[in-house]
Structure formats: C-alpha cells, structure tokens
Amino acid sequence: MADLTYTQLTKEIADFTTTVIKSSGAIQARAQALDEDARDTNRIAEQIGAMRVDKATIAETRELAKIMAGLSEQAIAYASAGDTTARVAKAAGDQANASHGGFYEAAARSIIGADVYDINREWFRQE
Template sequence: MSELTYAQVAKQTAALARDINRSAERIRGYAKAIRDEALDTVRVAEAIGQMNVDKLTIGETRDLARRMDAVAVAAVEYAAAGDATARAATAAHEQNKTSHSGIGEAAARSSVGREIYDVKSGWLAQE
C-alpha cells in the first residue's frame, strides 16, 4: 500500500521551497552577469566609436547592448516571479506544519503499529 505520511509531505514541501529559492537566486545572478556584459558592450561601442570604426559596427554593438539589457531585465522579472513562487512554496510548507504536525507527532508517538491498514473505518466510527 502506498501512503503519504506527514513526514514525507513536510520533507517535500521544505525541499521544494529551498529549491525554488536557490533557483531564483541563481537567475538573479545570471541577470546581473548579463547586465554587466551589456554595460561592457556599451563601453566597447564607445571605445570603437573613438577609433573611427564605421558607424554601422558601432550601431550594431550598441543594439547588442540594448538587447542584452532587455534580456537582463526579463531575467530579473523572471526571478521576481520565482520569488513569489518560493514564498508560496514556503507558505505551503508552513501551512503543512501548522495543519498536520500535531497529527504527525501523535502518530510517531503512538504505540499502535503501522501494520493495521486493514482496520475498517466503520469500526473506528463505532469506537
């Protein structure tokens, strides 16, 4: 019989919240790296402009910098959505603890074995 225990739910919701938080943090790091590269690309465009490189190359370099900056902005927005998801996962974990931790603790302390799966629910209702 496959059963889902409080301990499993608690472990999985905690792991999910941690994983989402780590992922959002990684995405923010990537966004920062992309933004830094975009700023470097702007500096390159300015530098090659001072060297009298053709205007088309300078324009393409500036356009690349603008596009990289847009990607960085999108990554930051994506990370913010990840933050909201992480908060929801953390709230689910906390709600699980609030709603079920007492049941999990009582079951863990119970002297009744876990092999009583064949007990009929009607019998429990009568008792």
C-alpha cells in the same frame, strides 16, 4: 500505491523550496553578469565610436547592448518570480504543519503500533 505521508509532504516541500531558492540565486547571478556584459558592450560601442568606426558597426554594437540589457532585466524578473514561488512553497509547508502537524505528533507519540495505518479510511467515516 501508498498515500503521501505527512513526513513525505514536509520533506518534498522543503526540498522544493531549497531547489527553487538555489535556482533563483543562480538565475539572479547570471542575470547580473549579463547586465554587466551589456554595460561593457555599451562602453565598447562608445569606444569604437571614438575611433571613428563606421556608424553601422557602432549602431549594431549599441543594439546588442540593448538586447543584452533587456535579457538581463527579464532574467531578473524571472528570478524574482522564483523567489515568490519559494515563499509560496514555504507557506504551503507552514500550512501543512499547522493543519496536520498536531495529528502527526499525536500519532508519533501513540502507543498503538504501525498496524493502525493499515486501517481502511472508510472505517473512520462511519458514524
């Protein structure tokens, strides 16, 4: 099995960051829609209360609105964690570039052929 190359590492990090950002945005959008639905449900509870519907139905509708609002709040927190994960992934990519980018650029500019990559790593560790 081949080792992970610098190019593969940067691509994987970029792909992961993009996926997390897209997913976080989708979660955020659904959480906001759920929050709007919770507000609508609360308004419905008020409207049916004005129609003198039985108190148990009004209470159930209000309880549903509270549950939906809580779900929305938790989904927004989850999406926020996704944003944090994306920032950490980007920072990892930046760190990989800072610590290995110079080596990669030097190897890419090298006049030595691809056969240099077939050298046993232990050879480099010898004194």
